[in-house]
Amino acid sequence: MVRTEERLAGAPVTLTIVAAAAAAQLCPPVAEALVYDRGAILGGQMWRLVTGPLAHFSEGHLFFNALVFAAAGYLAERRRPRFFAWLCLASSLAASFFLFFLSPGIEVFGGLSGIATMAVVFLAVDEIRAGSRSSLLWSVVLALTAGKIILETALGSPLFAAVEGVVLVPSAHVTGALTALAGQGFLLQRKAVPDPSA
Amino acid sequence: MSLAVSLVLSFFIAGCYGLHGKQTRHSSSVVQYLYPDKENVADAPSIPVLSLPIKAGIAFVPDTEMTGSPYRLSEKQKLDIMEQIANEFAKYPFVKSIERIPTAYLRPKGGFTNLDQIRTMHGVDVIALISYDQVQHTSEDLLSIAYWTIVGMYVVKGERNDTNTMMDTAVYHIPSRKLLFRAPGTSQTKGSATPVNLAEQLRKDSFDGFVKANSDMIANLHAELERFKEKVKAQPEAYKVVAEPGSRGSGSLDPMTAILILMTGGAALWFGRKKD
Numbered sequence: 001m002v003r004t005e006e007r008l009a010g011a012p013v014t015l016t017i018v019a020a021a022a023a024a025q026l027c028p029p030v031a032e033a034l035v036y037d038r039g040a041i042l043g044g045q046m047w048r049l050v051t052g053p054l055a056h057f058s059e060g061h062l063f064f065n066a067l068v069f070a071a072a073g074y075l076a077e078r079r080r081p082r083f084f085a086w087l088c089l090a091s092s093l094a095a096s097f098f099l100f101f102l103s104p105g106i107e108v109f110g111g112l113s114g115i116a117t118m119a120v121v122f123l124a125v126d127e128i129r130a131g132s133r134s135s136l137l138w139s140v141v142l143a144l145t146a147g148k149i150i151l152e153t154a155l156g157s158p159l160f161a162a163v164e165g166v167v168l169v170p171s172a173h174v175t176g177a178l179t180a181l182a183g184q185g186f187l188l189q190r191k192a193v194p195d196p197s198a
Numbered sequence: 199m200s201l202a203v204s205l206v207l208s209f210f211i212a213g214c215y216g217l218h219g220k221q222t223r224h225s226s227s228v229v230q231y232l233y234p235d236k237e238n239v240a241d242a243p244s245i246p247v248l249s250l251p252i253k254a255g256i257a258f259v260p261d262t263e264m265t266g267s268p269y270r271l272s273e274k275q276k277l278d279i280m281e282q283i284a285n286e287f288a289k290y291p292f293v294k295s296i297e298r299i300p301t302a303y304l305r306p307k308g309g310f311t312n313l314d315q316i317r318t319m320h321g322v323d324v325i326a327l328i329s330y331d332q333v334q335h336t337s338e339d340l341l342s343i344a345y346w347t348i349v350g351m352y353v354v355k356g357e358r359n360d361t362n363t364m365m366d367t368a369v370y371h372i373p374s375r376k377l378l379f380r381a382p383g384t385s386q387t388k389g390s391a392t393p394v395n396l397a398e399q400l401r402k403d404s405f406d407g408f409v410k411a412n413s414d415m416i417a418n419l420h421a422e423l424e425r426f427k428e429k430v431k432a433q434p435e436a437y438k439v440v441a442e443p444g445s446r447g448s449g450s451l452d453p454m455t456a457i458l459i460l461m462t463g464g465a466a467l468w469f470g471r472k473k474d
Binding site: 124 | 250446448451452453455458459463465466467470
């Protein structure tokens with residue numbers, strides 16, 4: 001029991017984000033206050049640029065996004081706690097700015113999948129760079145993620161994809177993956193990559 | 199070519215049935231409205247680009263046959279039927295609005311040229327075209343009616359004073375000329391009229407027949423819409439979906455991808471630890 005609590009305490013950002021997303025789903029007024037809403041942002045509610053991914057449009061939409069983020073985020077945050085927190089913030093802002101400036105047709109946006117994609121890519125690259133013995137499997141994880149992004153970008157948004165009436169926005173996953181790669185590039189440049197297994 | 203041959207065949211069959219016994223017939227046809235001459239039958243549909251949320255229209259195609267029928271659906275009755283269908287489908291979150299289009303806007307044999315005009319006038323990209331065929335038999339003969347839809351022929355047995363009604367809704371994407379899905383609805387009202395109240399009862403049966411066929415058609419349309427949704431998911435190369443200004447978007451990890459990533463990542467961790 002103590003070990004579980006210690007482990008959870010080791011990933012406070014991941015835990016907070018998942019808990020906030022679940023709370024927003026349980027309390028619709030909270031979700032409405034957090035969701036990316038272009039009109040409200042133009043009206044000055046700038047926090048929505050950061051909090052948008054916490055809102056979801058159905059329980060199913062939340063479940064798989066949160067499941068992947070919780071798993072990948074927990075591991076990534078345990079390796080680089082402070083840096084991962086900044087990456088979550090950067091990933092959320094990158095997705096929102098992309099939508100705001102390049103997809104003005106999207107009025108409302110929600111979903112953790114962009115940040116989840118960032119966590120998966122960051123963790124996989126981190127493992128490969130650290131010389132993990134299962135680098136090949138981590139490469140498969142990267143290939144799966146890249147394949148999904150390429151397919152959904154090339155084929156467009158499948159109608160009724162996750163939630164009826166909601167268009168799938170592949171740019172959220174692209175910005176998530178790019179944020180992770182930029183983060184790794186930053187670490188590499190600073191040569192601040194201590195061996196995580198050390 | 200096969201559609202053209204089928205068209206000729208359907209007219210022949212319908213004509214044959216008309217020769218037997220006494221019946222009144224009241225019908226309209228999507229095929230005759232969209233493909234009035236054979237040259238246009240070869241119109242090749244392109245890939246539809248569906249803008250979400252969808253702005254749709256709904257309309258009755260113009261009447262094509264009135265054989266001895268003193269009854270016809272009034273414009274108000276048509277609007278009521280369209281209202282009922284529109285209310286059922288406006289609930290879907292991917293439907294922005296459903297415009298009821300009066301029959302006067304549809305020219306007989308207007309084809310896609312007419313639909314293009316309606317698209318411009320009403321701002322709709324998708325249209326549900328309703329056609330129908332109603333036959334009332336007043337003779338002792340055992341008759342049949344043949345109804346030709348865009349995809350096949352229905353044959354219904356009829357008896358004295360029965361009212362057989364068939365309705366059909368074909369949903370088209372106007373710019374691409376593509377039939378998205380269709381659904382029929384049928385009803386059969388058993389004749390209860392006596393010679394004294396025959397005309398009045400047949401008139402009542404006529405409208406009741408449309409109401410029942412419409413209910414049947416709505417249920418079938420819901421089922422067909424579900425099938426269409428599955429088809430769009432399975433064939434993303436055949437239907438392109440874009441976001442219209444004002445739409446909602448989401449990032450989403452589909453279950454298959456999520457499970458694959460989790461399983462592979464889990465395996466990577468497990469093997470990494472085992473080897474360590």
